Amino acid sequence: MGSLLAAQERMRRGETTAEALLEESLGQVEAREGDLHAFLTLLPEDALAAARQSDARRARGAAMGPLDGIPWAAKDNLLTEGVRTTAASRILGDYLPPYSATAVRRLEAQGAVLVGKANLDEFAMGSSTEYSAFGPSRNPVDPGRVPGGSSGGSAVAVAAGMCHFALGSETGGSVRQPAAFCGVVGLKPSYGRVSRYGLIAFASSLDQIGTLTRDVRDAAVVLAGIAGEDPFDQTSSASPVPDYLAAVEAGGRGLSFGVPPEYLAQGVAPEVRDEVERAAGLLERRGLRRREVSLPHTSYALDAYYIIAPAEASSNLARFDGMRYGPRADGPDLVQAYRQSRGQGFGREVKRRILLGTYVLSAGYYDAYYLQAQRLRTVLRDEFLRAFAEVDVLLTPTTPTTAFRFGENTADPLAMYMADALTIPANLAGLPAISVPGRPAGGLPVGLQVMAPPLREDVLLQAAAELEEAVRP
Amino acid sequence: MKGFETVIGLEVHIELETASKMFCSCPNRFGDPPNTNICPVCLGLPGALPRPNAAGIDAAIRVALALGCEIASRSKFDRKNYFYPDLPKGYQISQLDEPIGRDGHLDLPSGGRVRILRVQLEEDAGKLQHGPEGAVVDFNRAGVPLLEIVSAPDLRSAQEARWYWEEIRRIALALGVTDARMEEGSLRADANISVREAESQELNPRVEIKNMNSFRFLERALAYEAERQSRIYLAGGRVDQETRGWDDPKGESFLQRRKEEADDYRYFPEPDLLPFAIDPARVEALRRGLPELPAGRRDRLAARGLGEEQVRLVAESGPRTAYLDLAVQAGAPPQEAAKWICGDLARLENEGAFDFAAPRLAPAELAELIAGLARGALTGPAAKRVFGLLALEGGTVAQAVERLGLGRVDDEAAILGEVQAVLAENAKAVLDLRQGRQQALGFLVGQVMKRSRGRIAPDAARELIERLARG
Numbered sequence: 001m002g003s004l005l006a007a008q009e010r011m012r013r014g015e016t017t018a019e020a021l022l023e024e025s026l027g028q029v030e031a032r033e034g035d036l037h038a039f040l041t042l043l044p045e046d047a048l049a050a051a052r053q054s055d056a057r058r059a060r061g062a063a064m065g066p067l068d069g070i071p072w073a074a075k076d077n078l079l080t081e082g083v084r085t086t087a088a089s090r091i092l093g094d095y096l097p098p099y100s101a102t103a104v105r106r107l108e109a110q111g112a113v114l115v116g117k118a119n120l121d122e123f124a125m126g127s128s129t130e131y132s133a134f135g136p137s138r139n140p141v142d143p144g145r146v147p148g149g150s151s152g153g154s155a156v157a158v159a160a161g162m163c164h165f166a167l168g169s170e171t172g173g174s175v176r177q178p179a180a181f182c183g184v185v186g187l188k189p190s191y192g193r194v195s196r197y198g199l200i201a202f203a204s205s206l207d208q209i210g211t212l213t214r215d216v217r218d219a220a221v222v223l224a225g226i227a228g229e230d231p232f233d234q235t236s237s238a239s240p241v242p243d244y245l246a247a248v249e250a251g252g253r254g255l256s257f258g259v260p261p262e263y264l265a266q267g268v269a270p271e272v273r274d275e276v277e278r279a280a281g282l283l284e285r286r287g288l289r290r291r292e293v294s295l296p297h298t299s300y301a302l303d304a305y306y307i308i309a310p311a312e313a314s315s316n317l318a319r320f321d322g323m324r325y326g327p328r329a330d331g332p333d334l335v336q337a338y339r340q341s342r343g344q345g346f347g348r349e350v351k352r353r354i355l356l357g358t359y360v361l362s363a364g365y366y367d368a369y370y371l372q373a374q375r376l377r378t379v380l381r382d383e384f385l386r387a388f389a390e391v392d393v394l395l396t397p398t399t400p401t402t403a404f405r406f407g408e409n410t411a412d413p414l415a416m417y418m419a420d421a422l423t424i425p426a427n428l429a430g431l432p433a434i435s436v437p438g439r440p441a442g443g444l445p446v447g448l449q450v451m452a453p454p455l456r457e458d459v460l461l462q463a464a465a466e467l468e469e470a471v472r473p
Numbered sequence: 474m475k476g477f478e479t480v481i482g483l484e485v486h487i488e489l490e491t492a493s494k495m496f497c498s499c500p501n502r503f504g505d506p507p508n509t510n511i512c513p514v515c516l517g518l519p520g521a522l523p524r525p526n527a528a529g530i531d532a533a534i535r536v537a538l539a540l541g542c543e544i545a546s547r548s549k550f551d552r553k554n555y556f557y558p559d560l561p562k563g564y565q566i567s568q569l570d571e572p573i574g575r576d577g578h579l580d581l582p583s584g585g586r587v588r589i590l591r592v593q594l595e596e597d598a599g600k601l602q603h604g605p606e607g608a609v610v611d612f613n614r615a616g617v618p619l620l621e622i623v624s625a626p627d628l629r630s631a632q633e634a635r636w637y638w639e640e641i642r643r644i645a646l647a648l649g650v651t652d653a654r655m656e657e658g659s660l661r662a663d664a665n666i667s668v669r670e671a672e673s674q675e676l677n678p679r680v681e682i683k684n685m686n687s688f689r690f691l692e693r694a695l696a697y698e699a700e701r702q703s704r705i706y707l708a709g710g711r712v713d714q715e716t717r718g719w720d721d722p723k724g725e726s727f728l729q730r731r732k733e734e735a736d737d738y739r740y741f742p743e744p745d746l747l748p749f750a751i752d753p754a755r756v757e758a759l760r761r762g763l764p765e766l767p768a769g770r771r772d773r774l775a776a777r778g779l780g781e782e783q784v785r786l787v788a789e790s791g792p793r794t795a796y797l798d799l800a801v802q803a804g805a806p807p808q809e810a811a812k813w814i815c816g817d818l819a820r821l822e823n824e825g826a827f828d829f830a831a832p833r834l835a836p837a838e839l840a841e842l843i844a845g846l847a848r849g850a851l852t853g854p855a856a857k858r859v860f861g862l863l864a865l866e867g868g869t870v871a872q873a874v875e876r877l878g879l880g881r882v883d884d885e886a887a888i889l890g891e892v893q894a895v896l897a898e899n900a901k902a903v904l905d906l907r908q909g910r911q912q913a914l915g916f917l918v919g920q921v922m923k924r925s926r927g928r929i930a931p932d933a934a935r936e937l938i939e940r941l942a943r944g
Contacts, residue, residue, distance in 0.1 A: 317563075366740075
């Protein structure tokens with residue numbers, strides 16, 4: 001299964017149909033879903049109807065665009081009207097949303113064919129899908145290893161050919177990290193570039209919907225399909241959406257880049273570091289200029305993230321109280337009813353983060369933790385902007401290591417959190433960032449990360465396309 | 474209680490009467506069937522995001538301006554986190570440290586000044602109701618814009634606190650930002666009260682009385698509480714910081730919860746809403762558009778020579794004041810117009826039979842009626858009848874006089890005929906009068922009025938009766 005643009009071209013030439021593409025996808029699901037568990041809900045009938053409508057449009061010359069008839073998967077924290085949406089949590093185990101997320105609506109309006117709802121860590125809190133209340137997904141490259149997370153199911157579905165692209169969501173690397181682990185392209189747009197309306201919130205000031213695709217050009221196409229201002233999300237950006245595909249076509253030959261040494265420091269596996277250095281050399285050979293840049297506050301990013309994200313999560317998840325929807329456990333009084341419903345509904349990692357967040361927002365601690373973390377966020381952002389005055393983009397590893405084994409990090413939350421150490425800074429600063437597969441190490445995919453200034457997805461995609469071309473064997 | 478001073482601060486909540494709710498486009502309407510004006514946003518469904526209503530922000534700015542506040546050039550919303558079944562998101566969107574308005578004031582009739590610390594915008598919660606099947610929640614009210622006006626502890630008595638709250642209501646009504654219907658809960662107040670020895674500057678632990686929705690209950694509760702606390706101190710005891718409720722039938726406050734159980738609301742900036750700038754030009758435009766406020770009305774009416782009670786009753790409402798202004802413009806003496814407005818017209822208004830904002834009796838016709846009385850063209854009783862007709866059906870004084878046949882009878886022979894007829898029919902009364910019973914005179918005058926349908930001036934009738942009866 002190739003890129004979505006290639007599939008679209010074949011449909012245009014009449015060599016295939018949306019229905020046939022869907023059959024291929026569902027064939028892969030049938031062959032591998034039992035081992036990989038990418039999906040929480042499959043929608044073969046709805047998808048077939050949508051594919052046939054797409055073919056009918058094409059037959060009468062009314063095909064809508066590059067996404068028309070393309071099978072895709074949505075992370076199961078993106079609301080889909082009338083289709084069970086769980087966030088991989090028991091507390092939403094049978095939740096049927098009355099409306100669809102803006103990003104989902106936009107893709108549906110462009111004729112994309114939704115195959116199913118992809119697995120994730122509960123409420124997107126995790127880096128491996130091991131915290132899904134409905135069991136983990138497995139890495140298609142090595143099913144003994146995690147696919148990464150939290151958008152693990154989305155990455156698996158794309159990597160295993162179960163669909164052409166998927167939407168995931170990021171708060172601290174949840175698209176890029178599983179993309180790196182599974183060997184696909186994962187794009188996190190700038191904060192505000194894609195509407196969050198209908199994305200079940202984890203940490204509102206960090207959350208952003210992202211794409212998982214087979215190549216950079218597909219990422220440009222899908223981003224173009226979901227980006228842009230939304231009156232239903234006040235934090236969505238009003239800035240115009242550039243022609244991303246044109247940017248990719250233009251290439252990145254004239255660009256400059258830097259490799260901040262802080263992203264190659266301790267904790268980064270030697271084979272990962274080597275691949276970044278190799279990629280940097282290849283880019284230089286293609287005419288991109290490399291300059292020295294430094295981001296000395298990088299090591300504080302993880303600390304700030306684990307204050308801000310849980311703080312916002314503790315508030316965002318307060319609505320899951322069993323009162324209006326979701327299972328309600330009865331108790332002798334109101335407080336007990338809350339405790340029982342939430343105690344039974346949430347998993348351990350979610351509870352851990354709610355506790356953390358409740359603590360750091362408590363009276364007397366707010367200034368020392370939350371406010372300080374927000375200040376650090378400003379420092380980080382300013383530091384990035386200074387670096388971008390020197391270079392167009394930054395090149396770093398996406399993750400410190402390749403995909404780890406099941407259970408390797410579940411006993412030690414801090415070790416698990418380290419998996420996001422190199423992706424979190426872009427979320428804190430609101431930057432667009434992308435993970436592009438490099439040369440595998442020890443048979444496992446290695447992710448190369450590119451970061452660009454806020455709202456410069458065009459520059460990001462130019463550089464990423466160049467990188468993709470450079471590292472291709 | 475002698476030797477003690479009462480210290481009261483009030484937090485007044487006003488539901489703003491915007492077309493839609495504060496953070497979604499659901500109608501902001503009271504009285505619809507439960508849970509009909511709801512959507513994913515005000516129900517707090519997963520994935521839903523708030524979007525601010527500019528009309529709510531404008532209304533907040535106008536109230537803050539009317540209270541003499543400084544308007545923030547930059548403001549933001551914060552989350553106040555707590556669990557309750559009527560609070561759909563588990564937090565209320567409110568304002569913590571950058572409210573719309575701060576540092577305002579309200580002047581008391583006593584000449585004192587109440588500082589207003591802050592005017593902030595927030596959202597109302599749903600309405601929890603206990604029914605036969607247990608507790609149920611109506612979310613129609615969830616997300617309705619709510620203004621909180623926080624005073625400094627500058628109020629010194631229960632009466633003052635009541636006046637302050639009533640004045641805020643009058644201001645809000647003058648601004649047209651609320652219907653201020655107490656019974657619908659669109660105006661509520663929390664009071665903080667403590668007492669201290671007179672002359673002291675210390676503040677003692679305060680008791681909070683929450684969620685009052687009646688001026689009278691507030692005044693009674695505060696008066697009770699001032700006395701309760703004074704007694705405790707006199708007896709050498711200690712007042713604890715706590716929340717108390719008011720049981721009006723019993724006339725007592727009762728403990729609801731102690732300070733140690735106080736919530737930690739874990740405030741933090743609302744990340745779903747951007748901080749916002751308030752353009753000074755917009756503030757100036759809103760300031761220029763402010764109507765005359767109740768204090769200004771009162772000053773103006775007093776300057777027109779109205780008595781204290783008349784000033785109070787007319788200035789109470791904008792439409793009454795405007796009505797009076799128009800009647801005066803049409804030539805009515807202000808005090809005479811005020812008599813009608815505070816008397817018969819106010820009574821009809823209370824009965825729902827008259828609307829000062831859309832009056833059937835036009836102010837100019839009231840002026841005409843008053844003029845007719847003054848120049849003697851209408852007798853007092855005839856004027857009442859003309860008034861009654863015009864107030865209910867409209868039209869001009871001339872038309873009503875014509876229709877009722879009420880032109881005053883001035884012809885002496887005609888008056889004599891009527892009076893003689895009355896005396897002839899009431900021989901007993903005439904006898905009484907001759908024997909010096911003055912009340913018989915009133916009766917006979919009344920009979921003449923009745924017979925002539927008010928067309929004969931009572932004074933003329935009285936004079937003639939006395940002359941003829943005593944003859």
